[in-house]
Amino acid sequence: MSDASDGRVRGWLRALLRLTSLRLRLVTVFALVALVAAVSVSGIAYWLNRDAVLTRAQNTALRDFRKSLGDRATTLTESPMCNDLHSMAAGVAENTLDYQVVLIDEASDGQICQAESDPGRFNLDMVPASLIEAVHDRRDGDGSAEYHLYWQRISLDGDPFLIGGTRVIGGGPTGYMLASLSPEQDDLNSLAWSLGIATALAVVGSVLLAQAAATMVLRPVQRLSDAAQRLGEGKLDTRLEVRGADELAELTRTFNSSAASLEQRMQDLSARESASRQFVADMSHELRTPMTAITAMTEVLEDEVDNLDPMIAPAVQLVVSETRRLNDLVENLMEVTRFDAGTARMVLDDVDIADQVTACIDARAWLDAVEVNADRGIIAELDPRRLDVILANLIGNALKHGGSPVRVTVREERTAAAGGGHDVLVEVADQGPGIPDAVLPHVFDRFYKASASRPRSDGSGLGLSIAMENAHLHGGDIDVHNAPGGGAVFTLRLPRQARLPEHEAAGAEHRGGATAAGGAG
Incomplete structure (x- = not known):
């Protein structure tokens, strides 16, 4: 993946993290507050309007029914015939409110007469039993009329209706009326839709307002975050413009x-x-x-x-x-000074690793104490002098602290990086007790001496540190661990072709470098 693609991916990830952090929480809180407030206000408004609309509609219908029933009852004879009741029912049903009427009375011949204004739309079977019982419930001694007007809201085939009933005082007929509340229900549905749309608009508006507020609040925070990141990257001259007084x-x-x-x-x-x-x-x-x-x-x-x-x-x-x-x-201090100053230089050459290991051991008379397992022909482009320094420090350290025989193994290993190259691995294993776990992280630190489990070194404490610096110059590394059977194992990993740092690349010609420190430290 190219650097540009990596930059775009990192930008997307940062944008996603910003969306899932304080900005999203702020917008969510605004939206929830607006939603709760809008739903509460809309719900209260709906129920207040619903009660007002239905109460007004039913009061109008019931008052008209009571008045019309009373007016028509005065025209009846003392013993009305059934035909008279039908005429009265039709007369009461002639109204602008479009309600239907059923009248019940006992005829002069003793039979019960039931008169409907429109039997197909309203009949006695449609009246709830509880309403009939309440209508016929006579009230005595309360100082008011013997019979009252009662009403009930019902649903027929999914449509809302109002049923009212009363008995004409003075032995007149019992009347029931059925009025449709569908127009009022349609009005209430329209009101509900309007309130729902208003609620949605309020939520959307709150989200936009929250987004604007979040931008105003978080923009300075983002500026601070970016500045802190630049500061963490080492740009210590980073400063921010002070705006406002908050x-x-x-x-x-x-x-x-x-x-x-x-x-x-x-x-x-x-x-x-x-x-x-x-x-x-x-x-x-x-x-x-x-x-x-x-x-x-x-x-x-x-x-x-x-x-x-x-x-x-x-x-x-x-x-x-x-x-x-x-x-x-003194030699080690001079070498460390070159590393710190960035003036250490390398003279590269094609080196047979097996020959270099053998030459290092032979020059220091370690042949009797070191076993070498290295095949010839493993060639790498390295600085022979600096490789000798690394080997001398690792092998000398193993002989001094671990004990012989020290085993040196050279092998190749395919790298995991793209291109499928090979690295050179040089393992130096001793037969000692190993390195304590508390000491392992510090073995390459400058002037660090071994713990009580190892004898105190006569060296300067710089040898392994210099070996690590030389490995880094080649683009390699040194790792250390304890073998399961005992003993410490130092593994030097170097590329077949030195991966020089940028400041070294221009100076990698065959030039003589300063004298490196040799031998174990």
Whole structure:
């Protein structure tokens, strides 16, 4: 995948994270609040209007029914015939409210007469029994009329209706009316749709408002986040423009103050580090000349040690060994200084790894203590001198702390990277007790000495660190672990062709580098 594609993917991921974070929560809260408020207001408005519409419709129908029934009842004789009831029912049903009527009375011949204004639309069987019982319930002694007008809302075939009933006072007929509430229901349905649309618009409006508010609130937060990211990437001169006088502006001022303080502190630390490196470099160079002279004199003394007084010989031997240690320390410090300053250079050549391992062991007289399992013909483009430094440190460290026989194995391994190349692996395994788990993460740290489980080293504590730096120069790495059967295993992984850093690529011609530190540290 190209860098541009990677950038687009990262941009999409950042956008997705922004949508699923504070912005989404803010918009969701706004939408929920607006939804709850709109539904509550719409529901209250609907029920209030529903009650008002239905109450007004039923009161109008019942008042008209009561008045018309009373007016028509006065025209009846004391013993009306059934035909008279039919005429009365038809007369009461002639109204502008379009309700139907059923009249019940006892005729002069003793028979019960039932008169309907439109039997197909309304008859006595459609009247609920509870309403009939309430209509015929006579009330005595309450100071009001003996019979009252009762009503009930029912549903017939899915349509709403109003049924009312009463008995004419003074022995008149019992009347029932059926009025349709469909027009009112249609009005209420229209109102419900209108309120629903208004609720949806309110929610949409709240989402848009929340989006605008989130943009206003989160834009400064996003600016702070981007600035913090740039600060984390090392751009310590990052500053933000202070806008307004609110809490976010105060946060921006605090960020700028913190960034300025951090930049100043990093400049101080960088200056101190540079001064420290320069001091080490200068000290190493200054010590090199007298160390050369002292080393020459100690070699002369070492050659004459057999001719010296036996009381003086041990002191001379001590001076010789400590001088060599001091000389190794100076060389290691100079090499570390080159790594820190980025001035370490490599001279690349095609190297047979097996020959290089054998030459390293032979030059240090380790043949009797080291077993080599390496096939010839494994060629890699490396810096032979720096590879010798790595091998000398790893093998010397294994002999000093792990114990012989030390086994060195060289093999190839296919890389997982695209292209299907091969890496060279050099394993150095000792027969010691292994490295404690607490020590493993620190074995490549500078000046780190082994724990109590290993004897204290006579070296400078820089050998393994220098070996790791040299491996990194080649684009490789060194790993360490304890073998299941005991003993530490150091694995050097190097590419067949050195993957130089950018600052090294231009200087990878065949040039002589500075002398590297050799031997175990």
